[in-house]
Amino acid sequence: MTALAAPDKTSQDNGLTRPAAVHEEVYQRLRRAIISGQLEPGRALSVRGLAAEFGVSAMPAREAIRQLAAQGALEITPTRRVAVARMSQEKLEELCDARLALEPSLAARAAKASAEAREALAEALTTIDEALDQAIKRGDSADYAKYNSEFHFALYEAPEAPVYLGLVESLWLQTGPFMRVVIGRLGTSSLDDDKHKEIVAALRAGDPEKLETAVREDIMQGMSNIVRGYSPEE
Amino acid sequence: MTALAAPDKTSQDNGLTRPAAVHEEVYQRLRRAIISGQLEPGRALSVRGLAAEFGVSAMPAREAIRQLAAQGALEITPTRRVAVARMSQEKLEELCDARLALEPSLAARAAKASAEAREALAEALTTIDEALDQAIKRGDSADYAKYNSEFHFALYEAPEAPVYLGLVESLWLQTGPFMRVVIGRLGTSSLDDDKHKEIVAALRAGDPEKLETAVREDIMQGMSNIVRGYSPEE
DNA sequence: CCGGATTAATTGTGATCACGTTTTGGCGGC
């Protein structure tokens, strides 16, 4: 019933750092689940339900919900109930425009890093992209969504641009759930010609303009798939 | 001590609508105060302090803080204390870029409305702009910031684009506090040649491209003022 | 077998409390 990934306890940066707040933990897990499309649009959430799912009290669940609602990932119904945000034709167009306005120029900043940093990032991206390709061959749409989001955010986190990153995260939080529905509808077979190879190549070359257009094309193609898979029902 | 505007009780859309949640009320007032620059960067906030200020219990204050933190308006220090977000050189550059990437194209959508709607909006904007000009003549930087934000958001709320609007609100929540500091430093005399007249004209003409460039120029000019007033101290 | 009313379960919200941490204010020693 859950499908909400447990935290990766292997990364022990513990030493002098304070243990993460419980509500932060809940927020991160829920956030990842939404971005990678593990929760379908309209899916009802509740404070007590989430609290039980995570084995915590109501307070951290409330805070996580409020935070994700502020980022547009969750909707508050007129009767104050909470659900994963739904998609609409107009919203889809807005999301597409906004992604095109932000993500390419954010990615371009990654191409301006040092050659070593670019190479390290390129290798990391390649690793993710291979896992992504295998997910496509396997027809595993869950893993596809997961690795696709990991690929993009590995790229977007590289230039340290917290403002941009926050905006882009908000966009993915709103696209993620719906994306997954569409992939489930179309299957992964229609997704095997993404522009990730071009993205990595442009990054390696240190060419911001080329990286920009590669990301733009990747977005446009992905979003056009979504539009293709969009049917006006609910 | 407060300076947090009380809600406008005159707008009684009551009838069948549910009374607004207390935390929503707190959020809105705090949000407006931040956008219009009534709270300086680094200003410490606390759950109990806010609760006392608004005459409510701690819960609504907590939720409002969490929400504004998610939008980048408030910072959570490493020791979990809350403060109005501070500015930095890099952040300022990011905010400038992001504003230029989003606000002109959002405004352009307003130019595509019907002639009647555009005319109504143009008149509303003119009214605000007159108040703004008087604030400048008066040298009242608080009112300047207030009317300037009102002008822009009247324009941005016209096209019903909630996704875009959310992103732009986040940007203003991060620029507002710092903007006010800069205005206080430079005085309002350096602000009397904004592009608002061009914006209204382009809107009346229904010319999206012209509106886009007018908004872009307004942003660039405002942000260049900020850069001029920026000194690395604190 | 179905539809509507009544009851029961679930939900968001606000309030309050306890606990451990952090910040602050003041006092004493150098």
Add this chain to the structure above:
DNA sequence: GCCGCCAAAACGTGATCACAATTAATCCGG
């Protein structure tokens, strides 16, 4: 006069409870 220590005040956070509202379930009459 200044710096470090110590106590006190303030803080974020999680837990729990009560309440009003909404949603779901149940039951009954047809």
